Amino acid sequence: MSALMVYVERGLLGRINSAQLLGLVENRFSLVLEACLKYLDAVLNNNIFRESKRIRIIERFPFRTLKCSADYRDQSYNLQVPYPKPSEIPWSKDLCNTVHLIGNVGAPVEIKHLISGKVLAWTRLAVRKSPTDTTWINLTFWDELANTAHQHVEKGQQLYVCGRLVSDTVESDDGKQQTYYKIVVQQMNFIERNYGK
Numbered sequence: 001m002s003a004l005m006v007y008v009e010r011g012l013l014g015r016i017n018s019a020q021l022l023g024l025v026e027n028r029f030s031l032v033l034e035a036c037l038k039y040l041d042a043v044l045n046n047n048i049f050r051e052s053k054r055i056r057i058i059e060r061f062p063f064r065t066l067k068c069s070a071d072y073r074d075q076s077y078n079l080q081v082p083y084p085k086p087s088e089i090p091w092s093k094d095l096c097n098t099v100h101l102i103g104n105v106g107a108p109v110e111i112k113h114l115i116s117g118k119v120l121a122w123t124r125l126a127v128r129k130s131p132t133d134t135t136w137i138n139l140t141f142w143d144e145l146a147n148t149a150h151q152h153v154e155k156g157q158q159l160y161v162c163g164r165l166v167s168d169t170v171e172s173d174d175g176k177q178q179t180y181y182k183i184v185v186q187q188m189n190f191i192e193r194n195y196g197k
Contacts, residue, residue: 097164099183101137102191103127105157109141111150121146125159125183138182139163145185158191 089095103125111121121141128134139161141149153159163185171177 098162099165100160100162101125101127101183102158102160103137105153105155105159106136108155109150109153111146119143119146121149122182123149123153125161138180140166140182140184141188142184145188149185149188153188160189160191161185162187 106124106126109121109123111119113119119142123139125137125139126134127137161183163183166182166184168180168182169177170180
């Protein structure tokens with residue numbers, strides 16, 4: 001490859017014949033051959049070679065098992081495939097921060113009645129990406145939904161939740177601030193037991 005690059009850099013490709021060029025590339029891998037073909041096509045398109053001296057390496061290459069993955073003489077190989085543009089939807093405040101999750105409840109729902117009269121409940125949801133990768137998500141319920149979750153949601157149940165992603169910043173004992181994320185649940189449903197059948 002280094003010998004061929006010397007010819008390329010010095011502009012001497014037009015001074016060597018096909019046999020000499022084949023001698024430079026015959027022991028190279030297919031990737032090197034593809035690179036050579038691409039450069040030769042650029043040279044040929046610039047009319048540095050005469051038509052009678054054009055080289056067809058693929059036809060004369062001695063190793064039949066090596067094939068180019070693309071024909072660089074076909075200029076359509078670098079054309080981009082058109083993909084449809086995603087459709088537009090109307091702006092909605094609810095869509096600005098909406099999270100949908102399905103997972104298994106990882107802890108019993110705890111509940112607390114605040115002095116203000118509001119009711120707060122919380123638990124954790126295990127969302128499995130794969131058999132060996134599980135992400136734990138903190139869930140928070142308020143008021144009527146908090147009472148519903150406390151009465152009906154049990155550890156191990158499979159649950160669908162929809163809500164808002166919020167963050168809490170807590171200062172640790174060493175003075176560093178840590179940010180925790182949780183889902184404030186606005187809708188929840190149980191998953192049918194025979195969903196996978």
